[in-house]
Amino acid sequence: MAGKPILGHLLDQLLDTTIDEAVIVVGSQKGSQIVEYATEAYGTRLDLSFPEQTVPRGLGHGVYQARDAVGDEPMLVVLGDMLFVEGYDPFITAHRSAGADVTIGVHEVDDPTRYGVVELGDGWAISHLVEKPADPPSNYAISGLYGIEDSPALFAALESLITDDDRGTGGEFQLTDAFQRLVADGRDVRAHPVSDWYDCGRAEPLLEVNRVLLDRRSVDDSQGDDGTLVIPPVDIGRDVVIESSIVGPYASVDHGTTIINSIVRDSIVGRNVDLDGVNIERSLLGDDATISDDPATLNVGSNGSLEL
Structure with a gap:
């Protein structure tokens, strides 16, 4: 969401206060991922501990x-x-x-x-x-x-x-x-x-706050030789491939995603997602999802695959 997980936005806001210690209670399912992310991104700026539930x-x-x-x-x-x-x-x-x-x-x-x-x-x-x-x-x-x-x-x-x-x-x-x-x-x-x-x-508030955060950015439109158009505000991660597509406004696209012959607007797209020939709006796509043809509004979890 707007370039980082929700946890990243929460910890950013802690850094804007006088608080210098964060105790992050983690579950057993994704605890290691949370510990790795928080330690790598914030371990030098906050005193972190991770009790487990x-x-x-x-x-x-x-x-x-x-x-x-x-x-x-x-x-x-x-x-x-x-x-x-x-x-x-x-x-x-x-x-x-x-x-x-x-x-x-x-x-x-x-x-x-x-x-x-x-x-x-x-x-x-x-x-x-x-x-x-x-x-x-x-x-x-x-x-x-x-x-x-x-x-x-x-x-x-x-x-x-x-x-x-x-x-x-x-x-x-x-x-x-x-x-x-x-x-x-x-x-x-x-x-x-x-x-x-x-x-x-919930999906709708998540998309709404994504819009609010992206609105705080100032980026010009960009257009590629193949007709690709990026309409701000957007956040596009590293190693993202966009071909013959329109991305934005209000799209957050995480690292390693491929978007071909598609339109993506007002959506949050996870990491390493493959989109081909789709037109999506007001959608949430988890990491490693694969979607082809023409859905409308989607909420697809990690490793999901859809072909319509």
Whole structure:
């Protein structure tokens, strides 16, 4: 997306703050890839550690794996599929100014049943939290950004959830439920509205934030002798072959991809993808996908192959 993985954009934004340490909780499936990428690209600029969540048992369980690396330091918790285009500094400033034990970023949404949801008391004080409720108490969805002043208190709440086997939505240990325990204990837990939030776990927001990031670039049109036309804004990786094709606007194409006799616009194309004779728009194509003939809108995972 706009030249790098979502993790790269998140770590770039950390570099724009005073934070100098990142604890990245990884799973067993793609953990080695994440460690390799982050270490190579950011290891000289951030103090990195990679605790592993060997079994996926929920977001709360995942955050709990960071307890030894974090210790008793305050922390900023950022979910790996949530992107805040304007960065973290405004939120960090608001958290410190409020003087709260916990500050949770929230955003009004039309369908809060897909998210953790907060109920507000006086001002922005949170009186109740619930994960993916069938009957939401408000439209304020938790946006995946948390400022924690007393990290040991949160880890203790998470440990009590796990020890009590108190599983929430989906049979998992939910971070939202740990914050609810802090509220019940009388902790000062507050909400802060965020407006530049993109849930990159879904296709349309991922494409939207790709457009936003590419719009910040300034590149002229270019045209090849074979009629190839590149229309900015675009991001094109190394060793990409484009023949008799139109690429852009709003196309991100990763390294090693081949595009022949095709039109690619408003799409994110992974690494080492082969496209031949296709016209795609508003699509996501994973690494090593092969597509030929004329699909319209696609979401193809890594190593996928389509011929229409």
